[in-house]
Amino acid sequence: MIFGEGLLTATVLETVDDGNRLIRFQYEGIFEEILDQLGQMPLPPYITHELKDKNRYQTVYARNDGSAAAPTAGLHFTKELLGKIDDMGVKIAHVTLHVGLGTFRPVKVENVLDHHMHSEFYMVEESEAKKVNDAKAAGGRVICVGTTSCRTVESASAEDGI
Numbered sequence: 001m002i003f004g005e006g007l008l009t010a011t012v013l014e015t016v017d018d019g020n021r022l023i024r025f026q027y028e029g030i031f032e033e034i035l036d037q038l039g040q041m042p043l044p045p046y047i048t049h050e051l052k053d054k055n056r057y058q059t060v061y062a063r064n065d066g067s068a069a070a071p072t073a074g075l076h077f078t079k080e081l082l083g084k085i086d087d088m089g090v091k092i093a094h095v096t097l098h099v100g101l102g103t104f105r106p107v108k109v110e111n112v113l114d115h116h117m118h119s120e121f122y123m124v125e126e127s128e129a130k131k132v133n134d135a136k137a138a139g140g141r142v143i144c145v146g147t148t149s150c151r152t153v154e155s156a157s158a159e160d161g162i
Contacts, residue, residue: 007034018105018116032065042068042104066098066121073146093131096123097152124156 007027014022027034041054051057059074060082086092102118109115132153135142144150 008038042101044069044072044104061094064096064098068101069099069103071097071099071146071148074149091131091135093128095128095149095152095156097148098122099148122152122155124152129156
């Protein structure tokens, strides 16, 4: 089955787990630019209006493309607010989490352990892990902004000993 005309066409190669599709795209140019031109940003259900400026649905501290969604708990931070927090002596550790599309998938099973989550990529640089470890060693608090950031720190801690 082939979909689309013009800048981007897609061929469904296979239907895989949970109704997901394996798709081959045909295009000329830069794939991400074509997606920006044709696509719509996936928004969580609690954001009910269309965003006129797609950059508004991103945190001021975002650095790497690749996430299916922004960490919405951090959308209220501005560069000025982060500067004031820094001026107060609060150390800020940055992590990278590329949220997967599964974040939009509702849990449809009785036992949450049976719910299939898509894999997600995360990275905590050694310098950022040191900030977290130093705060903990000094008896300080570690506060994550939102569940996505918390999930990243918890996963890194379980694997790498943050």
